[in-house]
Amino acid sequence: MNDLTFITPEINWTVLGMPAFLMIWAMLVLIVDMFTSDRRVLITLSLIGLGVTAALGALDYGLTVSGFSDMLVFDQFGVLVNWILLAGTALTLLIAFDYMPRQNLNQGEFYPLVLFATSGMLFLVQATDLVTIFIGVETLSIALYVLTGFAVPQFKSGEAAIKYLLLGGFAAGFLVYGIALIYGMTGKTNLAQIATELSTWQSTGKALDDPILLAGVGFVLIALGFKVSMFPFHAWTPDVYEGAPTPVTAYMSVATKGAAFAAMLRFLNVAFPALKPEWQLLFGLFAAATMIYGNIVAVAQSNLKRMLAYSSIAHAGYMLLGVLAASEKGISAFTVYLLAYTLTNLGAFAVLIALENRGMPVFELKDLRGLGKRSPWLAVSMTVFMFSLAGVPPTAGFASKFGIFRAAWDANLDYLAIIGVITSVVSAFFYLRVIVTMWMRDAEATEPQPTYATASLSLGVLVAVIGIVAVGLLPNIFTDLAKALVLTVAQ
Amino acid sequence: METFLFITTAIVAVGAALAMVLSSNAVHSALFLILNFCSVAILYFLLRAPFLGAVQVTVYAGAIMVLFLFVIMLLGAENAELGEEKIGWQKPAGLILGVALLAEIGYVAYRGTKLIDAPVADATNIGAPTTISAKLFSTYLLPFEVISILLLIAVVGTVVLTRRRVVAREERQS
């Protein structure tokens, strides 16, 4: 029995660098939190942590290394998406800095939890093994269940958290069952090995579209679809986004989607390129449904947070296009889209946060009236965000949508591109309504709402606006970066 | 003998699961679930995974179900469903979908290629703690570490969610 030599695994720090460092740093912040509950210390620490993690990624950017018996990979695509997630998290922290005390959520654990969630995401982005994907998704989810329920004294937040947890668990069940079926059929959990297994099947003439294997793939995609709020599995998104505290909603709408899409991209492109005809058609229909449903229902919303929730569902549909295109163009378009979407959505939520004052959970459209007069710069930035979300040219939203539709058209998913284009017109309908309320309708007689555009929040908004205009006018910087994605994903 | 054992435990497991879902009293359903877990543990033994069988019984049946019972007792939620059903069509729809799901999975399993059964011989010690731990701490070391982080998050989360309101430091001073 003891002849089993214990082969100590070589720990490759470059691969592990980013997620591991952030996890350790999060624990550090947790410990610091025990001693001081001074928010300024915690936030500076967290920002330093995020900065260092990003720097780690930059150290050996060009490399493509896979470690831990191929469970984790360090490649340009992973690093880029990680950078976007890290930037998103940093922006969220900036925005949340003074929101929390205002809503008397003074528990210090907010920052470590956010860092833990982000580390889970980094882990998920770099995962190339079904197990690591599962664990990455679960780490991220658990952290988010807690964050959603962070403002528990308010019943809304508790309700959102329990809804999210129940459905999350439900989806996790499907994820595990999917993994089990795939493992059952191919005997492998590593994506690359699955691909080789399938090619051996092909060579031995074995039918590829074996129902059990397909069922497994289907279940895994369902679980990931749930995470990115794809159409039939999106039902949780509006309620959770409205219930959760606004910075958490912002964080969720941007970061979780990014990580989950990255995982889906790897899962589909690395493991199952052979089954493309099958999954591209079905999930194409789901993508179309997501775009249509998200945009049309958003039109009927009067609550701003719910409207942004539905708009994030719609944008999930657009990103899904990039993923389903499963081509190099698709991946680069997805990355640019994720960046643009992150900046815009966080900016939009930041403006919401600036306007949401104590204990007023529901945020009606008419509260924005006359914002143009009250705080012009906030209104201007909100206008930029709305135009970017609608995809009106000079903004990043347009450049990214252009890339996505181009990728979809190239992968002859032209019907999806056309639906995408039409739904973005429908989306312009309600984004315009926000701008109309801000600039063209004058405030009611009641005393106008105070705005809390504090220093950190304005910094966050400014970064977002500059980012959007930069991506909008010079998308080439980012497309070149994203283009060089020679990665294990896109053989 | 082995098939007989399998069939009985399978029936017990399914019966317990059904009972868990259908019984009105939360405590009864918890106990049925424990029964289910134990029967599955027995199946593990059949499947050459003795260590896991033990883990199943101790962790699942022992820890998680005890937590459930504890919370049921804490909240006194034995027969919590007092009010009438708000969404009438939910129950029938749920049943129909369940049956549909089962039919589909059955069809998939039936049509799927018959799984080759590995020769029994060398499958003897895959379940032994030594082989599992060897693999666990070599190829699966990374997930193992991350699971620890996950559990840490769960703990922190539970603490955060159940703590009474934390009065902000400034307020305390003022």
Next chain:
Amino acid sequence: MTNTNDLGFTILSLVVFLPAVGAIILAFMRGQRGAARIFALGWSTLVFAVSLPLLFNFKYDAAGLQFYEYFSWIPDWGVRYELGLDGISLWLVLLTTFITPLAIWSAWNVEDKTNNFLMLILLQETGMLGVFLAQDLFLFYIFWEFTLIPMYFLIGIWGGKRRIYATVKFFLYTFAASVFMLIGIIALGLLNYKYLAQQGLPTDTAFQVQTLMANINQFGLSDTELKLLFLSFFVAFAVKVPLWPVHTWLPDAHVEAPTAGSVILAAVLLKMGGYGMIRFCVQLFPQVAQEWARPIALLAVIGIIYGAVLSYAQSDIKKLVAYSSVSHMGFIVLGIFALNEVGLQGAVLQMINHGLSTGALFLLIGMVYERTHTRELADYGGLWKVVPVFVYFLLFATMASVGLPGLNGFVGEFLIMLGAFDSPIGWTFTAFAAVGVILAAVYLLKMFQGIASGPFSERRTPHLSDLTRREVAILLPLCILMLVIGLYSPYFTRPMETTIKALEAFVANAAPLIAGQ
């Protein structure tokens, strides 16, 4: 940034972005209203001055693009930042830079948020100039959509009572139509990108109009695909022109827009549709243009008659002039799809004429609205007695848009009808267009007599003061130009000749579709 003009500096980029620079300065200039207004006026006149060398150094017989500037912008997508000018866009650019200072000067008594108002007009100017000069489809689309935003705010914030409905309708109508053009652009760009890559050529000119014109036949597109692509472009421009069935946004936008806004809207924004049709629909898809010339001409003619009939039915003078724009723009589309040299030149010239005459009409209506605050024709009467100077300018502008020979309207319409008569689409269209000219006289004179003649009632239009020196100074250049074009049009048509001759030749020898290659 490489440029091929002999001026030494990239004049086109300067012309395009100078107004935007002015806008930014204005945004940060917190001075009181007077300073902002004078600055805006000075700046826009500076832009006009800077755009003049384009006219003086314009080489008449160079067929291709002039003052050509480009640098590689998004190589990954095959997009280049390209600006170029040729006979067609020369006068449209000058019209834009000429009208904007007048529009700014006419907005002298906008009281609330004047800085923002003027800033938006300057931004609008940048957008419009960009549309006329962009030679790369991607860049064109960016400017095309960008022009929507300033006008959206101009109508939305400073508009009339139903401004919100009007401005949302304006934005969504154009956005919905031009979004199909986006699909067309993407498809073309991709096809060209693949073709260039296949040929081993540098792929960064994938979206360039000239390359597309050369390669479009090699893409192996079937007829229906070519037609669909043509349609995607045509729908966007038809909404902007506006062509008959998709015109309903124009009256609302015009009625609710502030004077300066509706002047720019009428004078330049509508021309982007016509210009687009020539530059993209006809140049990129000559065969489809030939085949669909008749149905489109039919739509144009319906537009002419329909616009005239509806103008007659209007009681609101601004709406009346708005529908007259629908009718006049119908002429322009008829001229374009006559697809012969005379027709095309007539169309481009008429675009400028319509800009001047309808611009003048809107200025006048704005001036009288500032005094009487009513736009109902019934409220007016006998103004000839009280404000003769105003009435004579109104007479001049009305006669220009009615198409009185000796003024600019006639030259354009005459050419268009001449071209349409002699073109393959057949003479019946010209007959109907000529009927449109009659109906034009009916509603325009009804408007003129409604305002100028009849008994003057002090109650309905109290204390009317005649045009101030400023207002006359705004209108005079327009009227002088109208007269000069009316009497000496070769100066204006000579520059376009070589470009349009080349275009006509290009369309003529593009093998017709029916032969189906």
Next chain:
Amino acid sequence: MAELIWLVPLLPLLGVVINTLLGLNDLRRSRANAHHDHGHDHGHGHADAHHGHGDNPTAKRSGLIASLMVGLGFVLTLVTLIELLGMPAPTTLGENNRWFDVTYWNWMAFGDLKIPFGFLIDQLSVTMMLLVTGVGTLIHLYAIGYMSHDERPTRFFVYLNLFIVAMLMLVMGNNFVMLFLGWEGVGLCSFLLIGFWFEQRDPPWASVKAFVTNRVGDFGLLMAMFAIYALARKPDGTFLHSLIFREVLDQGTVFSLQQYSTFFMGTQYTAAGAIAFMLLLGVTGKSAQIPLFVWLPDAMAGPTPVSALIHAATMVTAGVYLMIRTHPIFELAPSVQSTVTFIGVATALVAASIALGQYDIKKVLAFSTVSQLGFMVAAVGMGAYVAAMFHLLTHGIFKALLFLGSGSVIHGFGNEQDMRKMGGLRKKMPVTFWTYIVGTMGLIGFPLVSGFWSKDEIIGHAFDHDHRTVGILLIVGAVLTSFYMGRQISMVFFGEQRDQHIHAHESSRWMTAPLIGLALLTLASGLINVPGWHPLTTWLEPIVEEEAAKFHLNIAAIVTILGLLAFAAGFYLYQWAAKNKRIKPNQRDLLHHWGGDFYAILEEKWGFDALYNAVLVKPYKALASFFGKFFDVKIIDGIVNGTAELVGLSGRGLRTFQSGYVRSYALMFVIGVVIVLGFFALR
């Protein structure tokens, strides 16, 4: 003189500019003094608003300037005439060298189409220029007197001068588009002049009616121009692509228009036929022939000098000038020529009959003009171009005289135009009366006076060239003309003044002098083409290639006798009616109870106005309001707003999916799963 020809149109233009500047400075001065004496209605109207009805100094000043300019133009035209006469007379038939074609700049230049801004001065255009400037000057002088009491005389003279410029452009232009410039220019001026008294009820819509009806005619002219551009070919077969008269109308190219066939709505029309028909449409619009004459009677709402100059002497003759200028095209289409004759005769008769039923002194003259124009058009239709030209000139003079006479009657009779109130004015207005008699003699064809020669030449030509029916109908026309002139003379000048309240008085010297001048001219104008010598025929021969008309004594005698008899009948009938009180101010004419309904038709101008209103105007208004109010707003906009609502509606509909119950979310989730499994399993 060729180089200075541009002065002729430029001088009136100069007049326009000077008068406008004077007007502006008056306006400024009146605003200034209105301002500081903070008058009751500040910023009100014109310099002379305060003068009430005294003599207006500015009228004399601007009137003189205007008349001077036109007078100089007349002198310069005379000089050109002399110079042209100096040129060697053409030897062979059809070859003409008494002309010069001056081009100043390219008005429009598109590819091979060059439309120059130039003048063609030949016999035809000089004759017309003489008429325009000559009669124009006299009318300008008359207008000084007539407009002395008006509030805005400067503005009036600006319009008059502008009209002269436009008319000169029309006649002097060397290509169709120049002609069209003048054509629409005179349309504009008639619009402005008819609507001059804009405060009254009638002038505004009358001016619009005039402009629009002219525009309908212009439609024809436009289409003709396009057809010529598109179809005319050079002898060598290449497209001519030019609209210059000399090029289009020279023998080589004109025939090219003949070879196209079935070009127009099925009937066998040659291109030339179609073009001629279109030109005819234009002519009927401008020269008020049958279908489109309705605007002329309403144009009487304008001041009388306007009616005299524009609606008698010059503008309405433009159509005839056009047909004579483009006669080669008409000659290629005989069927169209017969249509022209038919329209001419029909108009002559209809208009003459309507004139019988009119009470307004100016309306009678208006319909008389339409009828006389019918004569000219008929003449051109029959190919009697010189006769038409001759009648055009004589008619220009005596009709101007009659109109000015009626103007001075109205002026002197307290601006009253209804003949039933007048009577016995010969005692109060002797000069006006006598000049009016001379004019009437010219019109009814009193022997040796101008009308006698020109009308007979037309009728003579009709009989010579076997148009017997046309000749007879024209004679009937002449008879009717004499009858209604007799009626007018007796109602206005003889008998007792029926309405005593108005104190009639003779007009000032400014008005009577031109009347006398015109009277002399009427008497002399017979010589223009008196048979035997017929200088006009020799003068116009190179252009129209038509040998002199023979004078038939017998026809002339019949016509004259019948004419005089009709005049006498008309005169005494109404003298009798006046004596026993059968003419009361607003009571219907005595012919009514004899003619009954037939007479009513005449009063109603044969119902043309009513017809057009019913067939064109009312349906157009209904169509406009249907499309404007209903179709555009409800249907097209309906669709647009409909889609927006649809999206909103479906949004609210889909929203119910979010019921808030976690279990229904899970249900949707499982439905999704079932779909995925079903899709994958069943592949």
Next chain:
Amino acid sequence: MISTNAYVLLSAILFTIGVVGVLVRRNVIIMFMSVELMLNSANLALIAFSRARAESDGQIMTFFVIAVAAAEVAVGLALLVSIFRAKKTTNIDDVNTLKG
């Protein structure tokens, strides 16, 4: 030796019962238990496949699944307690203030 298909079928049945449990029952705790049941059935499938493949990968994955299930239950019940404090109910249908 019972064939793996049997085991997979059994796990499918248990999985479906778990799903139906979540859909049908209104008591939050029972729903949590159903989720646990689903995860457990997935474990069973994993182990069945692991035996079929004669590798212990499947079994190791079960470890992780159990750990995740535990974490989830912990957080879930914590949440349930806090909600119970606010609304004194464990019936999920009462928790539906967020809708539309």
